[in-house]
Amino acid sequence: MLAGDFCVGLAILSMAAKALSWHDVSVHVGWGYLRGKTGVVGGSQYDTVHKLSVVCIHGWFDCCNSFDALVPLLPKGTKVLVLDLPGHGHSDHLPLGAQYNLVVYAANVQNAIAKLGWNRFVLMGHSMGVNVSVIFTALFPQYVRALVCLDQVAPYDTCNIFIKLKTDLLNFMEAEKNASRPPLVFSEEEAINRLVSARFRDYYHGVHIEREAIKILLPRLVRYENGVCTWRHDRRARPTFTMFMHGKIWRELIEAITCPVLVIQATGWSGKHPKEKYEETFNTYRKRAQWLETETVKGGHHIHLGKPQRIAPIISRFLEKVAREKYEHAKL
Ligand SMILES: *[C@@H]1O[C@H](CO)[C@@H](O)[C@H](O)[C@H]1NC(C)=O
Ligand SMILES: *[C@@H]1O[C@H](CO)[C@@H](O)[C@H](O)[C@H]1NC(C)=O
Numbered sequence: 450m451l452a453g454d455f456c457v458g459l460a461i462l463s464m465a466a467k468a469l470s471w472h473d474v475s476v477h478v479g480w481g482y483l484r485g486k487t488g489v490v491g492g493s494q495y496d497t498v499h500k501l502s503v504v505c506i507h508g509w510f511d512c513c514n515s516f517d518a519l520v521p522l523l524p525k526g527t528k529v530l531v532l533d534l535p536g537h538g539h540s541d542h543l544p545l546g547a548q549y550n551l552v553v554y555a556a557n558v559q560n561a562i563a564k565l566g567w568n569r570f571v572l573m574g575h576s577m578g579v580n581v582s583v584i585f586t587a588l589f590p591q592y593v594r595a596l597v598c599l600d601q602v603a604p605y606d607t608c609n610i611f612i613k614l615k616t617d618l619l620n621f622m623e624a625e626k627n628a629s630r631p632p633l634v635f636s637e638e639e640a641i642n643r644l645v646s647a648r649f650r651d652y653y654h655g656v657h658i659e660r661e662a663i664k665i666l667l668p669r670l671v672r673y674e675n676g677v678c679t680w681r682h683d684r685r686a687r688p689t690f691t692m693f694m695h696g697k698i699w700r701e702l703i704e705a706i707t708c709p710v711l712v713i714q715a716t717g718w719s720g721k722h723p724k725e726k727y728e729e730t731f732n733t734y735r736k737r738a739q740w741l742e743t744e745t746v747k748g749g750h751h752i753h754l755g756k757p758q759r760i761a762p763i764i765s766r767f768l769e770k771v772a773r774e775k776y777e778h779a780k781l
Pocket of ligand 1: 620621623624627684685687688
């Protein structure tokens with residue numbers, strides 16, 4: 450059944466690929482370039498009635514191709530911008546001495562978006578991209594018409610801040626030292642295997658992330674030289690993932706969000722816990738968000754890449770509702 454489902458996904462993907470042509474984007478953000486791509490769903494006509502534009506932020510060690518399968522299934526006429534985060538995909542690596550963290554990502558995304566002249570859009574994040582999007586939405590509410598969170602919603606953890614700071618600092622120092630090591634070299638097959646096993650959160654009902662899905666990410670994740678592959682990402686970005694913020698900070702960031710919010714959880718990852726586990730987080734969103742919608746969908750963590758047809762209708766319905774909404778930011 451899963452295999453059959455996947456064929457449907459691929460058929461939709463190849464059909465949809467014709468309905469969207471991406472244009473490369475490259476923007477200087479002071480220390481280097483962020484790169485990504487932009488396009489309009491269904492061809493070149495931007496729908497100036499609904500004026501829907503969406504900015505997408507990928508997850509940890511993914512790249513902007515993460516949204517290739519999903520975007521073509523969104524409402525026709527929607528303008529989309531996807532960016533590789535600093536140290537990921539085709540974007541430049543931060544200079545030595547600069548630390549990768551969620552706040553730095555948010556600041557760079559803001560810088561790039563402002564330079565590209567995007568000023569009012571729906572922000573959609575996946576995984577760590579949700580964390581970046583939450584920070585962005587809380588700090589730059591004037592840009593964000595609505596927020597879409599793909600499979601990252603967690604109860605607030607109350608870590609020991611001292612231990613956390615110390616771990617982060619030591620990781621940062623170790624990553625700086627590691628930077629001078631020679632790059633790892635792989636065959637394409639090995640690179641694919643590593644990418645599959647690194648995405649352990651996609652393990653769902655005995656099935657790992659589909660190799661076809663990984664192949665969508667691959668061209669921006671590796672560099673081909675003399676028949677071998679090296680990673681494009683900056684290995685110094687690795688500790689970002691452990692850089693959780695204290696639960697109190699997440700609570701206050703989420704409390705600052707006033708736009709409509711959609712949270713989609715995949716049953717293979719964040720959605721595998723009972724809903725009560727997230728009630729506190731959802732209630733925090735409900736305090737000021739114009740409205741909150743939550744959905745749990747069958748699939749693994751990269752559901753938007755492997756099974757986009759399962760979540761595209763939910764996102765499209767939400768986007769259409771946002772487009773109809775005249776009285777924006779009622780509670781600002
Ligand atoms: C530094 O490199 C070692 C060896 O590859 C690795 O085990 C370690 O996790 C790296 N440290 C950081 C912080 O990336
Ligand atoms: C993302 O945010 C959640 C809270 O919603 C938090 O528990 C989690 O640790 C954060 N993840 C990262 C990568 O910082």
